[in-house]
Amino acid sequence: MSFVPPGTGWPDDPATADTPIAHDPADVRRLAAGSDSLAELTARQSVCRACPRLVTWREDVAVAKRRAFADETYWGRPVAGWGDERPRILIVGLAPAAHGGNRTGRIFTGDRSGDWLFASLHRTGLATQETSTYAGDGQRLIGARMLASVRCAPPANKPLPEEKATCLPWMAREITLVAPTVRVIVALGGYAWQAMWPALKDAGYALPRSRPPFGHGVEVPVRHGEARVTLLSCYHPSQQNTFTGRVTAAMLDEVFTRAGELAV
Numbered sequence: 001m002s003f004v005p006p007g008t009g010w011p012d013d014p015a016t017a018d019t020p021i022a023h024d025p026a027d028v029r030r031l032a033a034g035s036d037s038l039a040e041l042t043a044r045q046s047v048c049r050a051c052p053r054l055v056t057w058r059e060d061v062a063v064a065k066r067r068a069f070a071d072e073t074y075w076g077r078p079v080a081g082w083g084d085e086r087p088r089i090l091i092v093g094l095a096p097a098a099h100g101g102n103r104t105g106r107i108f109t110g111d112r113s114g115d116w117l118f119a120s121l122h123r124t125g126l127a128t129q130e131t132s133t134y135a136g137d138g139q140r141l142i143g144a145r146m147l148a149s150v151r152c153a154p155p156a157n158k159p160l161p162e163e164k165a166t167c168l169p170w171m172a173r174e175i176t177l178v179a180p181t182v183r184v185i186v187a188l189g190g191y192a193w194q195a196m197w198p199a200l201k202d203a204g205y206a207l208p209r210s211r212p213p214f215g216h217g218v219e220v221p222v223r224h225g226e227a228r229v230t231l232l233s234c235y236h237p238s239q240q241n242t243f244t245g246r247v248t249a250a251m252l253d254e255v256f257t258r259a260g261e262l263a264v
Contacts, residue, residue, distance in 0.1 A: 002060070002063050003058070003062055003074075003076030003077050004074075004076060004077060005017070006019055006046065006077075007019075010075065010105060011135040011136025012082070012105070012106070012135045012136055013046070013135075014039060014043040014046050014080055015043040015044075015046045015047050019043045019046075019047050020047075021047045021049055022044065022050045023049055025050055027050060028050050028167070028169050028170065031044045032044070032169035032170050032172070033169065033173065035173055035177075037177070038081075038177050041080075041170070041174055041177065042080035042081055042082070042174075043080075044170075045078055045080040045151055045170050045174075046077055046078050046079070046080045046151075047077065048078045048152075048167075050167075051152065051162075053155070053160070054150075054152035054159070057152075057153065057154065057155050058076055058077070058152050058153050061074065061098045061099070061153065062074035062076030062102065062103075065103075069103060072103065074102060074103045075101075075103060075105035075135075078151035079101040079105060079106065079152075080147075080151065081107070081145060081146060082107065082145070083141035083144055084141055084142070084143055084145050085145075085178075086180075087182055088143045088144070088181060088182065088263035088264075089144040089145070089182070089183070089184045089185075089259050090145050090146075090175070090178060090184070090185045091145065091146045092146075092147060092148070092149060092185060092187050092188065092192045093108065093147075093149070093189070093192050094148060094149055094150060094157070094188075094189060094191040094192045094195065095148050095149070095152065095154050095157065096148055096152070097113070097153060099111065100113070101148075101153065104135055105134075106134075106135045107146050107147065108146060109132045109134065109135065109137075109139075110132070110133055110134060112238075112242070113236065113237045113238055113239070114132055116242055117188070118131055119131070119249070120256055121141070121144070124253055124256040124257050125142060126144045126256060126260065127139065127141055127142060127144075128140045128141075143263065145178060147174055148192075149164065149167065149168075149171050149191075149195035149196060149199070150163060150167045150195075151167055152167075164195060168198060168202070171195075171196070171199040172198075172199040172202035173203075175196075175199055176202075179203055179204070179205075179224050180227075182224075183228070183229055183230070183262060183263045183264075184230050184231075184232055184259045184263045185229065185230075185231050185232065186232045186233075186234055186255065186256070186259055187231065188235075188236045189214075189234075189236030190214040190233075190236075193214040193233050194211075194214070197211050200222070203224075204224060204225070205222050205224050205229070206223040206224070207222055208222070214233050215233060216233065216235045216251065216255075217234070217254070217255065217258075218232070218233040219231070219258075219262075230262045232258065232259055234251075235247045
C-alpha cells in the first residue's frame with residue numbers, strides 16, 4: 001500500500017473508510033462547500049485525489065522513501081489543517097514536504113523547517129512543545145492553527161497553477177470556518193502570501209485592491225465583517241533561508257511575538 005488507508009489507526013487521522021473522496025475539481029468545490037465543521041472538512045481534505053500528478057508523486061515518495069526513514073510507514077495522503085479549532089492566529093504555508101508532512105501526516109512536522117518553526121512557536125507561547133516529530137506526539141498549538149495552501153507534497157516543492165486552483169476551495173472553506181475568531185494570519189514565505197489572497201477573498205475578507213508585495217514583517221490590515229484582522233508576512237524557515245542566515249531564530253520570534261500582540 002502506497003498510502004495509509006483512512007480509519008486504520010494512524011494518530012489523529014481525521015477520516016474514516018466512509019469519508020467521501022474528491023476525484024476532480026468539481027468534487028473538491030462540492031465537498032468543501034458542503035463541509036459544516038472543521039472535523040468534516042479536514043477528513044475530506046485528507047483523502048482528496050483530485051490532482052493526478054500530486055497523487056502519483058506523494059504515493060511514489062511513500063514507497064521509495066528517504067534512506068533515513070526507510071523503516072517507517074509514510075502517510076502518503078493530503079495533509080489537512082490542524083491546531084486550535086477556534087484560533088486567534090492562523091499560520092499558512094505552501095505545501096507539505098515530501099519527507100516531512102507527507103511522511104508524518106501533519107504539516108511542518110518531521111522536517112527541518114518545522115524544527116525551526118515549532119521551536120519559535122514554543123518560545124513565543126503558541127505551542128506546548130519545542131519539537132514536533134510525528135502525529136500524536138503530544139504537540140498542541142495554543143490559540144493557533146496551521147494549514148497549507150496545497151495539501152499534497154508537490155514535485156520540487158512547486159505545485160502547478162491548476163493544482164493550486166483545484167486545492168483553493170479546501171483552503172477557502174477552512175479560512176471561512178475559523179474566521180469568527182481569527183485576528184492574525186501569518187504567511188510563511190512568498191508563495192503562501194500569494195496563494196492565500198484568493199482564498200481570503202472567497203472567505204469574505206475585505207481586502208486592498210492591490211496585493212501588497214511580500215516582505216518579512218509586512219503588516220496589512222484587513223477586515224472580516226466588523227472584525228479587524230492583520231495579515232503578517234514572514235520569511236519561510238526553509239533550510240536554504242536558515243543556513244544562509246536570511247532567517248534567524250530571533251526573526252521568527254519577532255514575527256510570532258507580534259502576532260500574539262495583535263491577536264489579543
